Amino acid sequence: MPQPPSVSTTQFKNRVRSSLRNLNMKAVTSDQKAQRLRAYHAIGSVVAEVVPGRASYGDDRLSKLAEAIGYKAAALTKLRAFASCYNQQDLSQLCKLADHVSWSHVQLLLSISDKSKRTTLQQSIVNNGWSKEQLRQAMKAKSTDRHAGGRPLSRPTDPEAGLRQIDEESERWIRLCREIWMEGGSSLIATLDSLPVTRRTDKLRKQALSSIQKLRALKKECGILQRKLEKLA
Known part of the structure; x- marks a missing residue:
């Protein structure tokens, strides 16, 4: 070369x-x-x-x-x-x-x-x-827009694997809520609560509203899934 x-x-x-x-x-x-x-x-x-x-x-x-x-x-x-x-x-x-x-x-x-x-x-x-x-x-x-869907999700190989997937993902979310987002002096909520008004920017509020919408959608979907599973249990 x-x-x-x-x-x-x-x-x-x-x-x-x-x-x-x-x-x-x-x-x-x-x-x-x-x-x-x-x-x-x-x-x-x-x-x-x-x-x-x-x-x-x-x-x-x-x-x-x-x-x-x-x-x-x-x-x-x-x-x-x-x-x-x-x-x-x-x-x-x-x-x-x-x-x-x-x-x-x-x-x-x-x-x-x-x-x-x-x-x-x-x-x-x-x-x-x-x-x-x-x-x-x-x-x-x-x-x-291009990445909104993320990678294709893999389907469980059988019903038991699907239920284990629900267990694992639910446990992961519970841990995130307790250990990262909600509890303790260094949690996300504690950090947000301690922010002075001058640092609560429009960008931060916009992101908070987006998170609220996602949590509401998650709550709705989880409720539907829970009721369907309760009929089978």
């Missing part, structure tokens, strides 16, 4: 100098915003050429390159990912949307490996006028 070219920090700075100049300019117009995206991509392309993959233990090339231009290694890693995920055609299309899709948006989009899904979300930013935070929430919602 061919080795990546050896590039000194000075050579690296020279190769990305014009791109860095573009990043130091204010991005107000559409062209300036597009130019900024191209500059990020150009730097990322050089990084991908010089340090093409994850560094092995003791390889500090990325850190040295980042230090040479006043960046952090994590920032160069994102720029490299940008250059890897977006080819020139993708970049040209992105630059046409520069008034709507910022570098902050792009950094979130880079976490999506599927190009078609990334492109769809990118267009949704334009169509819906999403901010970075709104994009984050949309991505989170899609991820939640």
Whole structure:
């Protein structure tokens, strides 16, 4: 396998100098915003050429390159990912949307490996006028929908195994309630009770309401299951 070219920090700075100049300019117009995206991509392309993959233990090339231009290694890693995920055609299309899709948006989009899904979300930013935070929430919602069902549940091999499953899961919930959620000074309820009003955020209240709804649904299903089993006992 061919080795990546050896590039000194000075050579690296020279190769990305014009791109860095573009990043130091204010991005107000559409062209300036597009130019900024191209500059990020150009730097990322050089990084991908010089340090093409994850560094092995003791390889500090990325850190040295980042230090040479006043960046952090994590920032160069994102720029490299940008250059890897977006080819020139993708970049040209992105630059046409520069008034709507910022570098902050792009950094979130880079976490999506599927190009078609990334492109769809990118267009949704334009169509819906999403901010970075709104994009984050949309991505989170899609991820939640995808994993809501979890792994397929395995069915017991016979009735006795099914009843043992009920015993085991019920016992697990009883232990969680007693040992983690309800009893003791470090329990969840004790911790929530001791929270000052200033820390009882809307996000916390929203999560509490979600938990209440799940517990009500659980209570209902458990009641139905209990009554059915009582008819058989």
